[in-house]
Amino acid sequence: GDSVTQMEGPVTLSEEAFLTINCTYTATGYPSLFWYVQYPGEGLQLLLKATKADDKGSNKGFEATYRKETTSFHLEKGSVQVSDSAVYFCALSGGGRRALTFGSGTRLQVQP
């Protein structure tokens, strides 16, 4: 079945540091890929998405590129802020299903 693997956290960075959170997936066909963010005490919000190979999703300074050859969708940001502290989830949907398969989440802590 489908699966998503993302790097374990917590990831602790200083403000303005470069961020990478790795995400790889296993799926049949051509899934859509997502990054969701969960701020403390809140539900999940869509951060960005990509629906086909080589697409780049971007939002709020975050970027991720759909790499089919490496089955990856790594999240990057050039300069993180304290307000980016949250849990980040990589997810996919595919095979005609609208349900999402999630990774285990990566907690990011940004220190001033």
Next chain:
Amino acid sequence: NAGVTQTPKFQVLKTGQSMTLQCAQDMNHEYMSWYRQDPGMGLRLIHYSVGAGITDQGEVPNGYNVSRSTTEDFPLRLLSAAPSQTSVYFCASNAPGQGGNTQYFGPGTRLTVL
């Protein structure tokens, strides 16, 4: 639009009690789903519905029932709560044709079973 709403926000139950977690959306979305979130495990699909009157099981359906009598509402019922059902529950919805199956999540219900 209120989006996806869930009630209650917090609930404590004793083992064996029953309860219903409410979920409603005002976006006229056909597809709705329930997930549970446990530490270190991400979110796992419990049940989903592709429209009124149609439901199906997800990855972890045991101990939960659902029904979908209207487009707006998708309640999740725990018939006999167990400590293993202590979790945070999220309801989500999306509409057909939305590129890449973007789902909208409610704020969650934190359930503790003693």
